[in-house]
Amino acid sequence: MKFIAFNVREDELKYFEAWKKKNGVQVDVVKEALSTESLSKVAGYDGVLALQTGTFPKEMFAKLNEKGVTVFSIRNVGVDNLDLDEAKKNAIKVTNVPAYSPNAIAEFSVTQLLQLLRNTTVFRRKVAEHDFRWAPYVGKELRSLTVGVVGTGRIGRAAIDIYRGFGAKVIAYDVYPNPALKEEGIYVSSYDELFEQADVITLHMPATPEDHHLINAETISKMKKGVYIVNTARGSLINTADLVTALKNGHVAGAALDTYENESPLFNHDLRNQDLKDSTFSELLKLDNALVTPHVAFYTETAVKNMVYIALNSAKAVCETGTADTLVV
Structure with missing residues (x-):
């Protein structure tokens, strides 16, 4: 049994080494992402592990089949950038890591919202400029707000627990309601109902074609003036140009975007001293009421270890038994 892992970061290496030592399985790691060119490296391996938010090569699953690979394990949750029909067509088993640390992402989303509510981005800039005046940046208390949680899977439920700890009123929407939460009566019947009631909208849902640009000019118009939006889920859920407009005109008071x-x-990527070619993103970064982080909500020691271990354990289980608890297809 032999595995190869792509796009391996320095912070993952010690967990790969520890797993190899414990299981006695050869695992070779490379820093580069999976691309048309790097696919040539998979020959001779039983399983391939990967982690990338961008696209995978179109011909990937056909090539994996051709090279004798039987399992493709991603070290993350989302499979929206994978052609699962092609995987099935080429007899490649795909596994993911459905829950590496829900609390990591939930905690981060609340942390970012608290910064928006207390205008810390503005005050950080003002203090650096030696402007120590307060007004007009008065803050809000979380306990006085209604938080609308969109998506009540593991991460959404962890976020709900934290928001309740602050004393906030929580409402939620999910296409597939959680039975226990349903009994508590926190669900509203539609996106529109949540948008109309919530002071804060926090996204904890997967990306689907149906929910592409869920947050857009039309849906923003249905929200309260002064709403806060938090997205630690998927970038495609928000039409960024429409959000920038709403942040500028004040309909959206603040947005925390980790994706x-x-x-x-x-x-x-290290883009220091380079001009950004994305004008919408550049505009977003200039706004005092936008808090942008580079997809790091998951990034804790616990989560990184779990992502590596679960992906490797899944690949090993498929090779030994033909299936795994984390099997996607």
Whole structure:
């Protein structure tokens, strides 16, 4: 049994080494992402592990089949950038990491919202300029707000627990309601109902074609004036140009974005001293009421270890038994 892992970061290496030592399985790691060119490296391996937010090569699953690979394990949750029909067609089992640390992402989303509510981005800039005046940047208390949670899977439920700890009123919407939460009566019947009631809208849902640009000019117009929007889920859920307009005109009081619809050429790259070619993103970065981070909500020691271990354990299980608890297709 032999595995190869692509796009491996320095912070993952110690977990790969520890797993190899414990399981006695050969795992070779490379820093480059999976591309048409790097696919040539998969020959001779039983399983391939990958982690990338951008696109995978179109011919990937056909090539994996051709080279004798039987399992493709991603070290993350989302499979929206994978052609699962092609995987099935080429008899490649695909696994993911459905829950590496829900709390990591939930905690981060609340942390970012608190910064928006207390205008810390503005005050950080003002203090750097030696302007120590307060007004007009009065803050809001979370306990006085209604938080609308969109998506009540593991991460959404963890966020709900945290928001309740602050004393906030929580409402939620999910196409597939959680039975326990349904009994508590926190669900509203539609996106529109949540948009109309919530002071804060926080997204914890997967990306689907149906929900592309869920947040756009039309849906923003249905929200309260002064709403806050938090997205630690998928960038494609928000039409960024429409959001920028709403942030500028004040309909949206603040937005915390840990993901961006065109993030692949930006996030996790060193672009210092370079002009950004994405004008919408550049405009977003100039706004005091926008808090942007480069897809790091998941990024804790616990989560990184779990992502590596679960992906490797899944690949090993498929090779040994033909299936795994984390099997996607």
